[in-house]
Amino acid sequence: MKVVYTKNELKQEIQKVKKSEKTIGFVPTMGYLHQGHLSLVEIAKKETDYVVVSIFVNPKQFNSQEDLEKYPRDLQRDLELLKKENIDLVFAPSETEIYSEEPKLMMDIPELTNKLCGKFRPNHFQGVLLIVNKLFHLVKPDKAYFGKKDYQQYLIIKRMVEDLNMDISIVGCPLVREENGLAMSSRNVRLSDKEKEDALLIYRSLQIAKQEFLKGEKNSEVLREIIKDIIETGKNNKVEYVEIVDPETLESQKVAKSKNMIAVAVYTGNVRLIDNIEL
Numbered sequence: 001m002k003v004v005y006t007k008n009e010l011k012q013e014i015q016k017v018k019k020s021e022k023t024i025g026f027v028p029t030m031g032y033l034h035q036g037h038l039s040l041v042e043i044a045k046k047e048t049d050y051v052v053v054s055i056f057v058n059p060k061q062f063n064s065q066e067d068l069e070k071y072p073r074d075l076q077r078d079l080e081l082l083k084k085e086n087i088d089l090v091f092a093p094s095e096t097e098i099y100s101e102e103p104k105l106m107m108d109i110p111e112l113t114n115k116l117c118g119k120f121r122p123n124h125f126q127g128v129l130l131i132v133n134k135l136f137h138l139v140k141p142d143k144a145y146f147g148k149k150d151y152q153q154y155l156i157i158k159r160m161v162e163d164l165n166m167d168i169s170i171v172g173c174p175l176v177r178e179e180n181g182l183a184m185s186s187r188n189v190r191l192s193d194k195e196k197e198d199a200l201l202i203y204r205s206l207q208i209a210k211q212e213f214l215k216g217e218k219n220s221e222v223l224r225e226i227i228k229d230i231i232e233t234g235k236n237n238k239v240e241y242v243e244i245v246d247p248e249t250l251e252s253q254k255v256a257k258s259k260n261m262i263a264v265a266v267y268t269g270n271v272r273l274i275d276n277i278e279l
């Protein structure tokens with residue numbers, strides 16, 4: 001496994017791979033890797049010949065300075081985990097390497113970015129679009145892998161690639177949970193034991209709402225209230241949003257239908273967590 005830190009080193013490696021006609025699979029991450037990230041790597045390894053993982057905490061997608069400062073980082077640990085996965089290349093650039101100049105380009109897909117998390121995190125998805133686009137130009141992947149834990153992000157990236165005729169297939173990968181049901185996230189290490197317990201209510205509430213839906217409750221407002229009430233029995237929990245949406249357009253649905261998605265964002269203490277479930 002080779003590790004590079006600069007765009008030039010990365011370009012040289014990618015040029016070599018392109019000459020060899022191997023297909024490139026790419027997994028962009030912000031590091032502090034867990035089994036959720038590694039599941040993407042494993043799918044990429046099965047589907048492509050040469051796997052690149054990037055590790056970069058992208059300041060442009062944080063809308064809270066505190067969240068950026070507290071975002072967990074441990075490059076050595078990440079590299080050890082990736083070595084075991086036997087991947088080919090890690091790109092771990094510094095902030096100045098990526099943003100040597102302040103970018104002037106503004107990317108947006110308002111119909112998708114102004115919903116769910118986008119309502120509460122101004123400029124977050126614009127920052128994601130910019131970094132993913134930059135990384136795609138550097139890595140030139142054939143396939144790129146995104147987790148459906150960040151479902152809205154996955155949809156936005158898929159749309160960007162379609163709108164720009166980029167020759168990259170975007171692969172959506174299943175959400176990976178802890179055994180207790182908590183959606184894996186790098187931010188989970190910031191939870192205290194008590195907060196972790198409260199965070200378990202998030203997935204539990206989604207499962208209960210799904211059961212109610214399957215038993216016949218189709219009123220979104222009722223299902224949303226069920227979820228909010230369960231989550232907020234945890235005294236560290238504050239629901240930011242609960243929405244039942246069409247999985248293609250992210251439009252809110254008054255009447256819940258099969259294949260709709262319930263998406264939630266919750267503050268457990270100071271940590272913002274997201275989760276979703278398909279009906």
Ligand code: AMP
Binds near residue numbers: 147149150186
């Ligand atoms: P992040 O490091 O949080 O930016 O995540 C990098 C990639 O890993 C994104 O495509 C995420 O959707 C994906 N990912 C993070 N957590 C999970 C999870 N629990 N299950 C599946 N994919 C995940």
